[in-house]
Amino acid sequence: MPEKPSLLKRLEFIDRRWLFLALAGSIVLPLLFPIPLPLYVSPMVQDLYDAVEALPEGAIVLLSADYDPSGKPELEPFHVALTHHLFRKNLRVVIVSLWPAAPPLTEIVMDRVGVETTYGKVYGVDYVNLGFKEGRQIVMKSMGSSIRNTFPTDRQGTLVTDLPLMEEVDSYDDVAMLINISAGSPGVKEYVQVVQSRWAVPMVGACTAVSGPDYVPYYKAVPQQLLGLSAGMKGAAEYEKLVGRPGEAMSGMAAQSASHLLLIAFIVFGNVMLYLSRRKGGA
Amino acid sequence: MDVQVWISYALTLFILSFLYKDNPLYKLAEHLFVGISAGYYIALAYQETIRPNLWEAVVTDGHYWRIGAFLLSILMFTRYAPKVAWLSRWPLAFVVGMYAGINVIAFGSGDLIIQLQSTMLDFLHGGMGAISNLLLIVGLASSLLYFYFSREHTGALGVVSRIGVWFLMVSFGASFGYTVMSRISLAIGRTRDLMLHPLVTAALIVAVTVGLFVWSRRGGGADQEIT
Numbered sequence: 001m002p003e004k005p006s007l008l009k010r011l012e013f014i015d016r017r018w019l020f021l022a023l024a025g026s027i028v029l030p031l032l033f034p035i036p037l038p039l040y041v042s043p044m045v046q047d048l049y050d051a052v053e054a055l056p057e058g059a060i061v062l063l064s065a066d067y068d069p070s071g072k073p074e075l076e077p078f079h080v081a082l083t084h085h086l087f088r089k090n091l092r093v094v095i096v097s098l099w100p101a102a103p104p105l106t107e108i109v110m111d112r113v114g115v116e117t118t119y120g121k122v123y124g125v126d127y128v129n130l131g132f133k134e135g136r137q138i139v140m141k142s143m144g145s146s147i148r149n150t151f152p153t154d155r156q157g158t159l160v161t162d163l164p165l166m167e168e169v170d171s172y173d174d175v176a177m178l179i180n181i182s183a184g185s186p187g188v189k190e191y192v193q194v195v196q197s198r199w200a201v202p203m204v205g206a207c208t209a210v211s212g213p214d215y216v217p218y219y220k221a222v223p224q225q226l227l228g229l230s231a232g233m234k235g236a237a238e239y240e241k242l243v244g245r246p247g248e249a250m251s252g253m254a255a256q257s258a259s260h261l262l263l264i265a266f267i268v269f270g271n272v273m274l275y276l277s278r279r280k281g282g283a
Numbered sequence: 284m285d286v287q288v289w290i291s292y293a294l295t296l297f298i299l300s301f302l303y304k305d306n307p308l309y310k311l312a313e314h315l316f317v318g319i320s321a322g323y324y325i326a327l328a329y330q331e332t333i334r335p336n337l338w339e340a341v342v343t344d345g346h347y348w349r350i351g352a353f354l355l356s357i358l359m360f361t362r363y364a365p366k367v368a369w370l371s372r373w374p375l376a377f378v379v380g381m382y383a384g385i386n387v388i389a390f391g392s393g394d395l396i397i398q399l400q401s402t403m404l405d406f407l408h409g410g411m412g413a414i415s416n417l418l419l420i421v422g423l424a425s426s427l428l429y430f431y432f433s434r435e436h437t438g439a440l441g442v443v444s445r446i447g448v449w450f451l452m453v454s455f456g457a458s459f460g461y462t463v464m465s466r467i468s469l470a471i472g473r474t475r476d477l478m479l480h481p482l483v484t485a486a487l488i489v490a491v492t493v494g495l496f497v498w499s500r501r502g503g504g505a506d507q508e509i510t
Contacts, residue, residue, distance in 0.1 A: 017302060017303060020302045027467070027470055027471055027474050028474060028478075031471070031474060031475060031478060032478075070469075072472065073468050073469050073471060073472020073473070073475075074465060074468045074469070074472075100324075100327045100328070100331045100332075101327065132331050134331065134332040134336060137382070137385050137386070137389065138381075138385065141385065190389070192393050192394075193386075193389035193390060193392070193393030193394060194385070194389045194393070196393065197389070197392045197393035197397065198392065208465050209461045209462070209464040209465035209468065210458075210461055210462050210465040212461045213454070213457050213458045213461055217398055217401070220401065221397050221398060221400075221401040222400065222401045222404075223397075225393070225397060231461065232461070232464050232465055232468055233464070233468040233471070234464065248472075248475065252468070252471040252472075252475070255467075255471050255474075256464065256467055256468065256471060259467045259470075260463070260464070260467070263463060
C-alpha cells in the first residue's frame with residue numbers, strides 16, 4: 001500500500017484551482033455582503049480634488065478622456081465623480097478623446113451624471129464634446145496652436161464655430177486646467193511631455209493602477225508636472241468620497257481589500273512552505 | 284431580458300472556465316474575441332480616421348493634397364511584393380522620422396530635464412523631508428550605478444550596485460502591487476456586472492459546469508497537467 005503523503009507535501013502541491021476559487025470568494029462575498037471599511041484619502045488624490053476646487057466658477061477645463069472598455073471598471077467611477085465635481089462647481093468643459101473607443105463611454109458618463117437634467121447645463125454653452133481625433137501626440141501639439149482647427153466639428157458633426165463655448169477656447173492658453181483620464185498611451189505621460197512641459201498648463205490626471213507608479217514622479221517633480229493624480233479604483237474611491245458621491249469604486253473597496261489580504265496570505269503561505277520544504281530537503 | 288445579457292455573461296464565464304483548464308468553451312470565446320475585435324477596430328478605423336480625415340477631407344472639403352498621404356499609406360502594402368518591397372520604407376521613414384522628432388523633444392523637456400532637476404534636493408535640512416530626499420538621491424545614484432557595465436561589480440562599486448538592486452526590487456514590488464490592484468479591479472467590475480442578473484449568471488454557471496464535467500468525463504483535457 002503506497003504511503004500517504006504528508007500534510008506538508010500535500011500543501012506544497014495544492015491544486016492552484018483552489019486558490020482561484022478562494023480568490024473568487026474574496027471578491028464575490030464582500031460584494032454580496034458589503035462591509036463598511038474606513039477609506040483614507042491619499043495626498044495625491046486630495047491635491048487633485050483641491051486643484052479642481054480652487055478653479056474659479058465659470059473657468060474652462062479641457063478634459064481628455066482616453067480609455068476604452070477594458071479600462072472602464074477602474075476609470076469610469078473616477079470619470080463620473082469628476083463630472084459631478086466639475087458641473088457642481090459650474091466649470092465649463094471641453095471634452096476631447098485620443099482613443100477611438102472613448103467618446104461613447106464619455107456619453108454614457110454624461111447621461112449617468114445627468115449633466116443637462118440634474119445640473120441644467122446647456123450643450124455648446126457649458127460643455128462641448130469634440131469627440132475623437134487620430135494622431136496621438138500630433139493632435140496634442142496641434143491643439144496648442146488651435147483647438148478649433150484640430151477639431152473643426154464636434155462629435156455630432158456641428159461646426160465648432162457654431163458653438164458659443166468654442167468662441168472662447170482656441171488653445172491651451174485659454175483653459176484653466178487640463179484633466180486627462182487615461183488607460184495607457186496616449187495619455188498622462190504624453191500630455192505631460194508634449195503639452196504640460198511646453199505650455200505649462202496646470203494639469204491633473206487619472207490612470208489605471210498599472211500606470212500609477214510610472215506617473216508618480218510627475219506628481220513629485222519640482223516644479224510639479226501633475227498637480228494631483230488618481231490611480232486605479234482606489235483613487236476613484238477616494239475621489240468619490242471627497243466629492244461626496246459614493247459610487248461603484250467605494251462599493252468595490254471591500255472586495256479589493258479582501259482579495260489583497262488573501263493574496264498577501266497566499267504569498268506568506270507560499271514562502272513558508274518553500275522554507276519548510278527546503279529545510280526538510282536539506283535535513 | 285436582452286439576449287445580449289446572456290451572450291455577454293456566457294462569454295465571460297467561457298473565458299473564466301480557462302481557470303479550470305483549457306477547454307472548447309474557452310477556445311470558442313477566445314476566437315470570437317479575436318475576430319470581433321479585429322472587425323470592430325477596422326470599422327472604428329474607417330469611421331473615425333479614414334472617413335473624416337481622408338474621404339470627407341478630399342471629397343467634401345477639397346483637400347486634395349491628402350491623396351498624397353493616402354498613396355503613401357498604400358505603399359505600406361508593397362511589403363507583400365518582394366520586388367517592390369523597398370517602397371514600404373518611405374511611409375515608414377515618414378512615420379518614424381516624425382514621431383522621433385516629436386518624442387525626442389517631448390522626452391527631453393518633459394521627462395529628462397525636469398526629472399533630473401527634481402533629484403537635486405537638499406538632504407541636510409528639513410527633518411524627515413531631508414531623510415526622504417537623501418533616500419531618493421541614494422536610490423537614484425545606486426540604481427544608475429547598477430546599470431554601469433564597463434567595470435566589474437566588485438569592491439565599492441559592487442556594494443553600491445547591490446544597494447541599487449534593493450531599490451530596484453522595492454520599485455518592482457510597488458509596480459507588482461499596483462498591477463495586482465488593477466487586475467482585481469477588473470475582476471470586481473466584471474463580477475459586479477454578472478451580479479446585475481443573478482438568475483442568468485446562476486443558470487449559465489450550472490450550464491458551463493455541466494458542460495465542462497461532460498467534456499472532462501469524455502477524456503477532454505486529459506493531457507493537461509494541472510499543478
